[in-house]
Amino acid sequence: MSTHTSENRPTARHSVLSRAKEIAETLRETAIERDLKGGTALAERQLLRESGLLNTIIPTALGGLGEDWKTMLQIVRLFSQVDSSIGHLFGFQHLILATIDLFGTETQRNHYYKKTVDDKLFWGNALNPLDKGTTAVIDMDGNYRFNGKKGFSSGSSDSDMLLVSGFLNDKITIGMTPSSAIGIDIKNDWNNFGQRQTDSGTVIFDNLILKKEQILLDPGPLGNVRATLRSCLAQLILIYIYIGIAEGALQEAKNYTIAQTRAWHTAGVNTPQEDPYIIANYGNLWLSLQTSLSLAKQAAETFQQQWNMYDKITIKQRGKVALDIALAKVQAIRTGLEITNKMFDVTGSRATNGSARLDRYWRNLRTHSLHDPVDYKIKELGEWFLNDKIPEPGFYS
Numbered sequence: 001m002s003t004h005t006s007e008n009r010p011t012a013r014h015s016v017l018s019r020a021k022e023i024a025e026t027l028r029e030t031a032i033e034r035d036l037k038g039g040t041a042l043a044e045r046q047l048l049r050e051s052g053l054l055n056t057i058i059p060t061a062l063g064g065l066g067e068d069w070k071t072m073l074q075i076v077r078l079f080s081q082v083d084s085s086i087g088h089l090f091g092f093q094h095l096i097l098a099t100i101d102l103f104g105t106e107t108q109r110n111h112y113y114k115k116t117v118d119d120k121l122f123w124g125n126a127l128n129p130l131d132k133g134t135t136a137v138i139d140m141d142g143n144y145r146f147n148g149k150k151g152f153s154s155g156s157s158d159s160d161m162l163l164v165s166g167f168l169n170d171k172i173t174i175g176m177t178p179s180s181a182i183g184i185d186i187k188n189d190w191n192n193f194g195q196r197q198t199d200s201g202t203v204i205f206d207n208l209i210l211k212k213e214q215i216l217l218d219p220g221p222l223g224n225v226r227a228t229l230r231s232c233l234a235q236l237i238l239i240y241i242y243i244g245i246a247e248g249a250l251q252e253a254k255n256y257t258i259a260q261t262r263a264w265h266t267a268g269v270n271t272p273q274e275d276p277y278i279i280a281n282y283g284n285l286w287l288s289l290q291t292s293l294s295l296a297k298q299a300a301e302t303f304q305q306q307w308n309m310y311d312k313i314t315i316k317q318r319g320k321v322a323l324d325i326a327l328a329k330v331q332a333i334r335t336g337l338e339i340t341n342k343m344f345d346v347t348g349s350r351a352t353n354g355s356a357r358l359d360r361y362w363r364n365l366r367t368h369s370l371h372d373p374v375d376y377k378i379k380e381l382g383e384w385f386l387n388d389k390i391p392e393p394g395f396y397s
Contacts, residue, residue, distance in 0.1 A: 013071055019051055020075040028082040035360045038196040040157045040188070044086055049120040057094050062110060063117035069233070069307060070300050073240045080244025081251070084364045085197035087244055089122075089155045091237035095230075096123040096163045102227045103174060103216035112161075112176060124159030124179060124186075126150045126203045129172055129221075129395040134205055136166030136173045144168075144175060144215055146183070146208040156186045157199035164205065172221050175210040183208030194360075194367025221395075225313050228393035232303055232318075235325045235396075238371055239296050242332040245368075246289055246339045249361035253343035253351075254282070256358070261348045272346075281346045285339050292335040295328040319390025322397055326377040333374050336365045372396045 027044060034041060048054055056072045058064020072094050080087030097116065101109045115121060134148030146166045156162065159179045166173055179186065183206050190201035222228050261272040272278050302324045306313050340362035344351055351358050380397060383389040391397045 013067060016053070016056065016065055016067055016071060017074060017078070020053060020078050023047060023051055023053070024078045024082050027079065027086055031083045032355075032357045032360070034083070034085075035196055035357055038191065040199050041086065041089075041197040042158055044083075044197075045089070045122055045158050048086070048090065049122060053090070054093050054120070054122060055117050057097060058113045058117055062113045064113065069236075069304050073236060073300050076237055076240040077244040077247070080241045081248035083197075084241050084245050084248075084368065085195050087241050088195060088198045088368070091241065092125050092154050093123050095234055095237055096125055098233050099127070099163060099174070099230055100176065100216065102230045103219065103221055103223065105218050108176075108213070108216065116161075119160065121160040122155065122158065124153060124156035124162045124199070126153040126156060127163045127165040127174055128152055129165065132167050134164075134166040136168040138168070139209075142212055144173065144210045144212070146175075146205040146210065148205055150203045150205070152200050153186075153203040154198050154200040156201065156203050157188050157190075159186075159199075162203070164203075164208070164210075166205070173215060174221055175215040177208065177210055177214060181208060192367055194363035194365070222393060224311070225315055225318055225393075226309075226311055228318060229303070229307060229313070229321070231393070231395050231397060232321050232325055235329055236296075236300060236303055238368065239299065239325065239329050239332045241368060242329075242336045242365060243289075243293055243296050245361055245365045246292065246332070246336040249336075249340045249343050249358075250285055250289060252358065252361070253339075253347050256347045256351055256356070257282075260350055261346070278346050281342060285342060285346075288335040288338060292328070292331045295324075295331050299324040299328040315393075316390065318393065322391040322393075323381070323384055326380045326391065326397075330374055330377050330381070333365075333369045337362070337369070340365050 026047065052065065053075065055064035056067045056075065057069065060066035076087045076091040079090055097113065100112050128150050131150055134146055134150055136144050136146050139145055146164060148166060156179070162177055162179045162184065164175055164177055185204040185206065187202040187204065190199055219227050257272050257278065263269050263272050263275045267275045269275055302321050306317050306321050309317065343358065347358070380391045
């Protein structure tokens with residue numbers, strides 16, 4: 001089923017993006033302070049709840065904003081320019097909503113979408129397909145019982161609902177539950193040096209009980225070609241986080257250069273804007289960024305086109321999506337790491353002062369770029385070019 005209306009709504013889309021830009025400016029005001037503090041961004045999460053943007057891709061018929069994936073990704077990018085933790089949480093909200101659509105029934109989708117709108121629900125993610133530390137069993141009453149521990153549970157703290165997973169006879173089983181349910185213990189132990197407010201810590205399940213209607217069984221995880229678009233969307237969200245971080249870093253470097261940096265004494269110029277090496281560095285960084293942005297937009301366009309095919313999408317068409325995404329992701333990571341490192345070459349030693357916290361861009365990108373090894377995306381590209389082999393659908397490709 002579609003998670004958005006297909007009609008062209010430029011006026012509404014402009015309104016949604018305008019609202020997102022206003023929130024981004026609010027996030028900017030406290031981004032440095034919150035990066036230092038870490039923990040849960042309670043006020044900022046509540047701002048998103050009240051804004052209605054958590055319903056961006058929910059159809060208007062179910063009370064949502066009815067936008068497409070390209071608009072949602074643009075908002076991820078806008079937020080990530082100033083605060084990539086919030087960009088991450090916003091993106092994963094919609095990844096979870098897509099998971100319900102792709103892995104579940106129309107009844108489940110409609111129920112949870114409407115509930116998300118009506119109750120202003122913020123979803124957390126306790127689905128980790130590589131973590132087999134949680135098991136699921138079916139008891140005599142037909143209920144599913146989850147036990148174990150999940151790491152990297154993004155957005156779990158202060159969430160209203162959780163997407164959870166466990167292995168039932170070596171097969172991943174995914175369900176939905178209120179975060180306050182008996183048997184859930186959210187540890188609030190995320191303390192990494194980057195993405196400091198994504199709340200991606202540990203969740204423990206101790207005999208968590210889910211009814212059958214809470215389990216995504218039809219078609220289930222990766223149950224058909226269309227369902228495998230879930231991993232494509234996950235990778236696209238990461239790309240737009242990386243692009244946003246790189247854009248934010250380059251803009252802040254530019255502002256700092258103009259306001260604070262001094263021209264080198266042998267340059268023969270009065271301002272850093274006239275220094276030929278600073279100019280050349282900015283030119284190269286901007287060029288890399290535009291290349292990455294172009295590839296990201298192409299990947300988003302390809303994804304949107306194939307999403308709109310619904311159940312008619314073929315494995316070959318899906319492969320084209322995955323290849324465009326692999327290309328964009330590799331380039332986005334390379335560009336982002338280059339910009340967040342070389343920004344100090346164009347800002348100077350004063351920019352390393354702790355109060356500026358310009359290093360947060362590198363820390364955030366370095367942390368998030370390790371989500372899944374970029375070398376395997378390069379391998380997918382090589383397999384395609386050399387052997388005409390499209391990526392095999394999985395949770396990370």
